[in-house]
Amino acid sequence: MPAAPSWNAYASECPTRMVLDRIADKWTVLILGLLGQQPWRFNALLRKIEGLSQKVLSQTLKRLERDGLVRRTVFPTAPVTVEYSLTPLGGTLADSLASLIRWAEENIDAVLAAQHRFDGQHDAGDRPA
Amino acid sequence: MPAAPSWNAYASECPTRMVLDRIADKWTVLILGLLGQQPWRFNALLRKIEGLSQKVLSQTLKRLERDGLVRRTVFPTAPVTVEYSLTPLGGTLADSLASLIRWAEENIDAVLAAQHRFDGQHDAGDRPA
DNA sequence: CAGCATCCTTGTCGATACTG
């Protein structure tokens, strides 16, 4: 059934909501962004993505594996080596997410400028120091 | 300065992180997804996006306005009418986000199937009932 | 190396009530 089942992400009980909630996540975007380039080992991801804890990395990878987006490959070396890579399904998503990262990096200047303008007018009430 | 300042979203203190954190948000994706089609009024958005509370909608819209992605237009009718629309900057992002929603709606079947397979093998330990 | 288990601190969000 490649047909359009007309899922609707705007309906609260729609399963797409769950998926959207998962992929619309800062860490997921960054992780899949890296996996889109090449396979990575656990600790390599951890070092690459600053501010990410093992706990969250572990959780997120497990979820992504369960969702069929990431493949976990264990090499029976000593000590054990584990490699994470994209599945074909994950590959179709990684492109969209990479474009998000690119957007952020390309438009951060404009966003920062907009924030300054906004804070100048609406005299700072709730902004972080 | 259209040049590449080499921002890096993988550095924890990089401002792009903040932006990424904001746009990689379920509600932001859904909201900008709608605004990409046409302008919307506050309560219309609220009704359209099931499960979204006024508080979160209000917060999110304010942030998006501050980031220069959304324009808030007040019409001096009685009672006052407020319309939310995309700025040009927001427009460049809305396309990427719309593709995320589309991905979710198109691939939800594959994800659901993967979850079943996974849960069958790794005997359910942490899944929600 | 690649994790899991635990504690405990945040903040995020939903529900409710009130204002211009």
Place this chain on the structure above:
DNA sequence: CAGTATCGACAAGGATGCTG
């Protein structure tokens, strides 16, 4: 209609320590 204010519940996330 378009919000703001307050409260309380819940869960995500960081820090730490331990395992195969």
